Amino acid sequence: MKNSLIIALDFTGKEEVNSFLSKFNDEQLFLKVGMELFYQEGPRIVQELKEKGHQIFLDLKLHDIPNTVGKAMERLARLQIDLVNVHAAGGKEMMERALAGLEAGTLSGQKRPHLIGVTQLTSTSEEQMQKEQLISATLKESVLQYASLTKEAGLDGVVCSAFESEEIKRLLGSEFLTVTPGIRTAADEQGDQKRIATPAFAKEAGASAIVVGRSITNDPNPLEKYKQMKSQWEGVLQ
Numbered sequence: 001m002k003n004s005l006i007i008a009l010d011f012t013g014k015e016e017v018n019s020f021l022s023k024f025n026d027e028q029l030f031l032k033v034g035m036e037l038f039y040q041e042g043p044r045i046v047q048e049l050k051e052k053g054h055q056i057f058l059d060l061k062l063h064d065i066p067n068t069v070g071k072a073m074e075r076l077a078r079l080q081i082d083l084v085n086v087h088a089a090g091g092k093e094m095m096e097r098a099l100a101g102l103e104a105g106t107l108s109g110q111k112r113p114h115l116i117g118v119t120q121l122t123s124t125s126e127e128q129m130q131k132e133q134l135i136s137a138t139l140k141e142s143v144l145q146y147a148s149l150t151k152e153a154g155l156d157g158v159v160c161s162a163f164e165s166e167e168i169k170r171l172l173g174s175e176f177l178t179v180t181p182g183i184r185t186a187a188d189e190q191g192d193q194k195r196i197a198t199p200a201f202a203k204e205a206g207a208s209a210i211v212v213g214r215s216i217t218n219d220p221n222p223l224e225k226y227k228q229m230k231s232q233w234e235g236v237l238q
Ligand SMILES: O=C(O)c1cc(=O)[nH]c(=O)n1[C@@H]1O[C@H](COP(=O)(O)O)[C@@H](O)[C@H]1O
Pocket: 008, 010, 034, 059, 061, 085, 118, 120, 121, 122, 123, 159, 160, 181, 182, 183, 191, 193, 211, 212, 213, 214, 215
């Protein structure tokens, strides 16, 4: 889990996924299955990717009443994924029930998937947060509050931007996971992301893992781009 570069498979379906992965010469990867792919293909896509030896971050960002999220997590645990998330905004009780559901659903002899809480989405700016969510704190304070709540609920870490990672680790300990999306190289398009950082910046900030989607998936040579970003993340000079 730690030090992983997780590729976001934000594709419309299995065919696109297979064509993308065929360029990686059987390399074992850490892959993120998100809403788009999961809603199209269902749990089977997770099983198929696991059978090929990949690790899976199932990014469904659950956010509902505690009972519903707890029961849903019990089902998701059966998929034997490596990492799964909820929205921290759902509250401490919801997160506690999510964890309990995940534990209840994990088969004996299997490892419980890591559970992390999404703080403020990397597509949210401070201005937007203050205006739309009526939060008068700074964005960093809001992320730290969600991170503390997530830790109190017993979760393994958070999703945040690279800009908040260092402080979260300082406050909540180096073992508390910070998974950071919104990763771009200097040449990449920002798209809808607001808090973007390079792989090297995320490494400096002590991030546990980075999540990269379009920078790799939209590149004409995804394998090369993956290797480039991975070596920047791992601190190898180009
Ligand atoms: O939970 C996530 O993975 C997530 C949280 C967040 O705050 N921001 C964020 O971008 N993500 C996901 O990370 C991926 C980023 O994709 P790119 O912007 O294309 O690199 C997408 O699949 C998002 O759903």
